[in-house]
Amino acid sequence: MILRVTPTAALLTTLAVALMVTLYTLLARRPSPSPPLPPTAANGAPAVVTDFTFTETQGERTHWLLKAQRARYFERDNRVEVDTIRADLRDGERVVLHLEAANGRVDLASFTFDLTGGVRITDPDGLDLSTPQLHFDGERRQLSGDSTLDLHKPPYRIAGKRFTYDVTTRQLTVEEAVHLVVSPPPEHGSLGGDLGHGEEAVPVGVNPPAAATATPPSPRPAAVAATPVARRGRPG
Amino acid sequence: MIAALLLLVATVPPPAAGDGWAPAPPRLTLAAGLDATADHMEGALAAGQLTFTGNVEITSGAERLRAARVDLTLEGPRHTLRQVVAKGAVQLLYGPYTAIAEVADFDAQAGRFTLTGRAKIWGAGREVAGDRIDIDTTHRTAAVAAGHLLVPAQGETPAVRVVAATLAVDDSAGEAHLRGKVEVESGTRHLWAEAIDLRTEPKSGRVERIDARGGVRVEDGGRRARAAEAHYDLLHQQLTLSGAARLEEAGNEIRGERIHLDLQTRQVQVERGTIRYRPE
Numbered sequence: 001m002i003l004r005v006t007p008t009a010a011l012l013t014t015l016a017v018a019l020m021v022t023l024y025t026l027l028a029r030r031p032s033p034s035p036p037l038p039p040t041a042a043n044g045a046p047a048v049v050t051d052f053t054f055t056e057t058q059g060e061r062t063h064w065l066l067k068a069q070r071a072r073y074f075e076r077d078n079r080v081e082v083d084t085i086r087a088d089l090r091d092g093e094r095v096v097l098h099l100e101a102a103n104g105r106v107d108l109a110s111f112t113f114d115l116t117g118g119v120r121i122t123d124p125d126g127l128d129l130s131t132p133q134l135h136f137d138g139e140r141r142q143l144s145g146d147s148t149l150d151l152h153k154p155p156y157r158i159a160g161k162r163f164t165y166d167v168t169t170r171q172l173t174v175e176e177a178v179h180l181v182v183s184p185p186p187e188h189g190s191l192g193g194d195l196g197h198g199e200e201a202v203p204v205g206v207n208p209p210a211a212a213t214a215t216p217p218s219p220r221p222a223a224v225a226a227t228p229v230a231r232r233g234r235p236g
Numbered sequence: 237m238i239a240a241l242l243l244l245v246a247t248v249p250p251p252a253a254g255d256g257w258a259p260a261p262p263r264l265t266l267a268a269g270l271d272a273t274a275d276h277m278e279g280a281l282a283a284g285q286l287t288f289t290g291n292v293e294i295t296s297g298a299e300r301l302r303a304a305r306v307d308l309t310l311e312g313p314r315h316t317l318r319q320v321v322a323k324g325a326v327q328l329l330y331g332p333y334t335a336i337a338e339v340a341d342f343d344a345q346a347g348r349f350t351l352t353g354r355a356k357i358w359g360a361g362r363e364v365a366g367d368r369i370d371i372d373t374t375h376r377t378a379a380v381a382a383g384h385l386l387v388p389a390q391g392e393t394p395a396v397r398v399v400a401a402t403l404a405v406d407d408s409a410g411e412a413h414l415r416g417k418v419e420v421e422s423g424t425r426h427l428w429a430e431a432i433d434l435r436t437e438p439k440s441g442r443v444e445r446i447d448a449r450g451g452v453r454v455e456d457g458g459r460r461a462r463a464a465e466a467h468y469d470l471l472h473q474q475l476t477l478s479g480a481a482r483l484e485e486a487g488n489e490i491r492g493e494r495i496h497l498d499l500q501t502r503q504v505q506v507e508r509g510t511i512r513y514r515p516e
Binding site (some may be wrong): 125127153155156158160169170171172173174175176177178179180181182183184185 | 272
């Protein structure tokens with residue numbers, strides 16, 4: 001029996017084999033039984049992944065979970081460039097911070113990522129921070145930004161030009177042209193405008209809507225059709 | 237001669253009715269919200285502890301605080317202001333008053349407002365200054381170390397300046413205790429003593445009693461009085477100088493171990509003393 005293999009089928013088969021090889025390699029190195037990232041194409045072009053999910057764990061605890069509609073994996077640099085990102089910084093099962101951005105770059109070696117384009121950070125306690133760009137240091141579990149920020153956490157509203165936020169201690173540092181407004185208690189009225197307590201609560205700490213993750217990936221040439229999940233683990 | 241004795245009466249006037257000897261403390265509440273600017277800020281929002289450094293300016297209603305560093309503590313689910321500690325060239329504007337110091341500590345929970353390091357509060361004709369000013373906002377007491385107190389002129393009574401090593405004022409009890417090289421100056425009149433206690437009627441602020449001890453000396457132009465102690469009962473218009481008491485005016489002199497005056501009847505009683513009278 002002779003099988004005729006079309007070029008597309010051949011490519012998919014190659015990718016599938018490569019996936020299995022990479023998976024085997026990762027399984028041999030890491031205790032975490034997760035599918036691997038697809039390999040970069042032979043010509044150095046990144047592998048494109050849709051509905052990308054990346055999880056960073058330490059022992060049994062999940063440190064962060066990053067989801068993106070589309071990701072480009074650069075194997076040589078061990079990094080992933082992602083679009084339309086939603087990330088959860090976690091303390092085990094508990095979501096500590098939720099992040100959203102238009103674009104981002106994940107450094108798989110250093111457990112860091114950089115987000116750009118309408119970065120928004122929320123937490124379950126009402127924190128809502130907007131900034132054009134954000135860096136997350138996974139080792140130190142610290143967020144930082146070198147551009148303007150607008151933070152709102154009733155009754156506080158804070159603006160500044162640079163900031164760092166320690167996810168573990170929840171310590172916030174804001175530098176340059178710092179402006180903080182504390183709204184008066186409700187019975188005393190408001191300073192006016194958008195600073196009162198009457199504002200609608202900001203939805204925080206939510207995971208990406210199920211509909212977003214369930215959206216079928218659009219078929220793309222050379223894209224992995226299945227939803228890949230990458231997992232990086234560190235010894236606990 | 238009686239006029240010389242009246243010096244003690246007029247030298248220390250009462251504070252204006254309804255007002256205290258010391259300026260009122262700031263309110264520093266979040267009733268009107270709070271607006272802060274600085275070069276740097278750090279802290280934990282959830283814990284309500286924030287530290288501002290570099291050109292700090294905090295505005296709360298009509299009150300404005302400037303300093304090199306401010307530590308702000310808010311507490312509770314309603315984020316009430318618990319404590320404000322400002323350091324470095326502190327300037328606080330509130331009501332008619334301006335306060336300056338190296339360090340200002342407003343502890344709302346303890347009801348205490350403390351200024352240290354070349355501290356001074358002034359405004360509306362009042363002034364209090366010293367190395368340290370402690371105001372108990374709950375009990376309306378104030379203590380000033382190595383400082384002075386300035387009470388504005390009231391009616392015909394000129395402004396009064398009080399200097400002492402320590403000044404303790406309890407407006408709710410209507411008491412003021414001045415200790416350590418006390419000097420009271422009002423117009424041309426001066427009173428010196430090691431310690432002076434004043435008692436006022438709390439509601440009206442009218443002085444009821446003055447007790448001065450230790451090298452008491454009064455001067456007003458050519459009129460002088462000296463004694464170890466002086467006790468003046470304003471309610472009953474009784475004045476007593478005791479301990480090597482001496483009154484001088486235009487060459488006339490009364491000396492005695494104890495000199496008692498009834499200011500209503502203008503009677504003078506001298507114990508173990510002498511009177512030297514020089515007719516004009």
